[in-house]
Structure formats: structure tokens, C-alpha cells
Amino acid sequence: MTEQISLNRFRRGFIFGLGVAAVIFFIWHTKGQPSWCAPSAPSWLPWAQPEEHCVREWISALGGWAAVAVAIPTIGFLAKQLRDADRFHRQTVAMTLERNLTLAKRMTRRCGNERRRIDRIKLNLSKMNAVAGAAGSSTILSPETAKMVLKLIENFEETDLDDFEAITFVGATYLRSARKALAGIQKIADSASKANGGRTISGRELKRVDSAVMRASSHLKRLDDHAKEYLKKWDVA
Secondary structure: OOOHHHHHHHHHHHHHHHHHHHHHHHHHHHHHHOOOOOEOOOOOOOOOEEEEOOOHHHHHHHHHHHHHHOOOOHHHHHHHHHHHHHHHHHHHHHHHHHHHHHHHHHHHHHHHHHHHHHHHHHHHHHHHHHHHHHOOOOEEOOOOHHHHHHHHHHHOHHHHHHHHOOOOOOOOHHHHHHHHHHHHHHHHHHHHHHHOOOEOOOHHHHHHHHHHHHHHHHHEEEEEEHHHHHHHHOOOO
């Protein structure tokens, strides 16, 4: 509504200036040289022509005032446009910052939850490694542990991680590498979660599961550190 009013004022000013110029041109064209022309007067410079103040000079002088009449609403309109653009920019920056801060807070909570899940997985894997022994014999991956691994894989596919890494440079390959490692053990965990009493896995498969979980844990620690640093930067607890 306000922008429409400013635009109407600009149009009225332009039409007014154009109308003034048109009236002057009409008078000059129909009535010839107006009576307000002053007679010629000798110039104060001996080599110059006599001065004459007539239609050309009047139009030239009045044209400047007409330009001012047109320019004033134009300047006001442009100034308002600049103020509106600056306000819109400030609002956009504030909204973006609020979104990023909310995302960083959510990332710290998610990292905490996932790292606690990983601690439970690690505890179970350490027991499995103890059973397998140094020879790396086969052992049982329980359905409970397998389900926790599957939940970890699922949560690592959430877009929040990508969104957060888009605003803070965590590293171009860490998340992709962790996802790839977790995807490599998904079939193992899926079959173990569905088997009654778990699934027997080889020592090699156990190492793959252990390695993927450790890689996920390292990246979560990295994400948590970056999220806390981002919140600290903006003095947000």
C-alpha cells in the first residue's frame, strides 16, 4: 500500500512537470514572443553581443524548476525503495541466523544422543571381540545391538547433517566417508536384527562393524565441536 502511494506521488510529480513544460510551449507557439521579454541591453563586455532576456531564457530558467519538481518525488521514491531494501535485507539476515542457530542447537542434541547410542554399541562390540579372541573367530551379533546399529545408520542419513555442514565447513569427505562405511554394514545388521537370537558373523565382519561405528563416532565428535563453536561465536549457550 505504501509503495503504491509513493509510486502515485512520483507519477503526479512527473505529470505536473510535463504539464508546465507543455503550457509554456503552447503559449510560445500560439502567441509568439511573450510580452515579458525584456528589451535588449548592452553587454558589459565590449566584444559580446547585446543581452536579450526572452522566451529561450525564460524556458531555460523555468525548465530547471520543472526538473526540480519532477526530481523531488523521484528522489523520495528512490530513498524509500532503498530503505525498504535495507529492511528486507536485515530481516533476511536475521531469519537466516535464527535458522542456523536453531540448527546448531539441534545438532548438539543429536550428537549427544547418537554418541550415547554408540557408547552402548561399543560396549557390546567389545564383549563380542572378547569372545572372538585374538584369532578373530566368529561371534554372535545380537538383535539388540544390530537394531542400534540400524538406528545409527538411519539417523546418519538425515538431511540435518548436510544442512549444518553447509553453514560450517566441517570437511568435504568426512560425512560421505562415514555414510559409506555404515552402508557397508547395513546388510549385516539387518539380517542380525531379524534373526532369532542374533546372527553369527565372522571376525572380518566384526572388524567392519567396529570400524564403521568408530568412523561414525569420530565424525559426530567433529560435528559436535563445530556446533558448539558456532553457538559460542554468536554468544548462544
